[in-house]
Amino acid sequence: MNLKKFITSRGPILALVVALLYGIFIFAVYYTGYHAMPTNMDKLPVTVVSSNKQNSKLNSQITRSLPFDTVKTTSDLSKAKKNLNNRKTYLVIHVPSNFSKHVKANQPAKLNFYINESNQTSVVSGMKSVANTIGSSVSQQVILKKGEAMLTKEPLMKLQAQLKKQETLLKQKAAQEKQTIQAAPASSRAQLAAKLQQETVSEKAKITNAATEGQQKIQQKASAAYAPVKNSVKVNIHTTNKVSTGLNNSMAPFISNLAIYLGSLIGALLLYGSFVKFSKLVGKYRSFTLMEMSMVILAALGSLFVSATIVGMMGLAWSKLWSLWLIHGLLLFGSYNFNEMLVLAMGQIGTALNILLTMIQVVAGAGMVPVATMNSFFKASHYVSPMFYGIQADFNTMFGGSAITGTLVGLGLLTIAVFLIDLIIVALRKHQPMLQFEQLS
Secondary structure, eight states: OHHHHHHTSHHHHHHHHHHHHIIIIIHHHHHHHGGGTTTTGGGSOEEEEEOOGGGHHHHHHHHHHOOOSOEEEESOHHHHHHHHHTTSOSOEEEEOTTHHHHHHTTOOOOOEEEOOOSSOHHHHHHHHHHHHHHHHHHHHHHHHHHHHHHHHHHHHHHHHHHHHHHHHHHHHHHHHHHHHHHHSOHHHHHHHHHHHHHHHHHHHHHHHHHHHHHHHHHHHHHHHHHHHHHTSOOOOOOOSSOOOSSHHHHTHHHHHHHHHHHHHHHHHHHHHHHHHHHHHHHOHHHHHHHHHHHHHHHHHHHHHHHHHHHHHHHTOOGGGHHHHHHHHHHHHHHHHHHHHHHHHHHGGGHHHHHHHHHHHHHHHTOSSSOGGGSOHHHHHHGGGOHHHHHHHHHHHHHTOOSOSHHHHHHHHHHHHHHHHHHHHHHHHOSSOOOOOGGGGO
16 A cells, blocks of 8 residues: 555656656657768768869879768868868868879878867767778779889890880981982982981881880780789688667667667656655555655666667567566666666765766767776766666667676675665665755855
8 A cells, every 4th residue: 555655756756757758758859869870971072172183183082082072172182181181071082182193103102181180079080980991992003003103114225225226226227328328319219308307207216106006015025914913912801790780870879779778767856756755654664665665666667668768669570579678677777776876875965976977878888889998086076886786788689799697696686785885875764865856045
């Protein structure tokens, strides 16, 4: 009878409403909001800057390889930088005027990329990835061109020596013919000179054609030799536990647990009000028991509706609902008790400190960055973070991974520990503090 009165009082009812509203609407807001990244990265405009026509081939190559719908080209670097600062473009690729000259001279050639880091992290990291990809591609092409040039250097030198020898012989032959013409009768000298000039022009044309054909053959031979090198490495990326495209999907475990935890943060404060009220009527231990029983019921009901919403929005198999229900139910119950510690110890003012603990869990929960990359403080904090266990279990359930037994055991042990702390606080306090906000005015 007391449980019915307790759970139908304003505190538990409002706590259930908060759990549903936070769990469903916060997840919906962030999940749909992050859907645009990175699938819409190609909508961002980028700019290619070059002031030298000799680089036109490279400019075209870069422009074609960029995965963006809008690629602007200009010769004005200062204007491009201004547009970058004003966020009218998100990446500037500058091909210096001496780029081709340095490549041909076998000197270091610079390709400049300008990125405005005063943008969203996903945009900055995406543009840096594109810059590295383009830089590697151009570098590979330059290396191949230099390799081909080195391969053709010796044959071209031999060809040039051979052509020079032919030109020398042609000059010697022409000189001899001129001497012969001078010794011929005066009446036939003009005809013989014209014939000599015609033969000389014809021989020079043959030498020029031979030079062109020889160079082409040498170049073709070098290109054929380097053709396997261009395709010597093929990149095959093999993925496991595939996640659907979109930042919203990769962030779903973090968003879902944050939404549920925020619901428990407010819910714990509301349940505390009912606990204080019933403590005066039935005693603090019985009221504490009623509060814990209410937490179990609210966790079961709230997590069921929230988990069903998540499965529906993400398009997951409905068979995963029961695992998510178990994870989120235990998370919500554990989070109620976790947030209740400071409230039981300090009254409603404890919620202010609970908000600080929530901020710590945003990092320690390992939904955005792995534990291995954290500093020592957050590495230690993740062991006592309810969100950490919930997030890891959600990753494994939503997308695949190891069994969730270990994470659930960890969350269960943490819940038992904070439950005992709550019980000790209730036992030590004779009267529960209840702040009257009108006294603060």
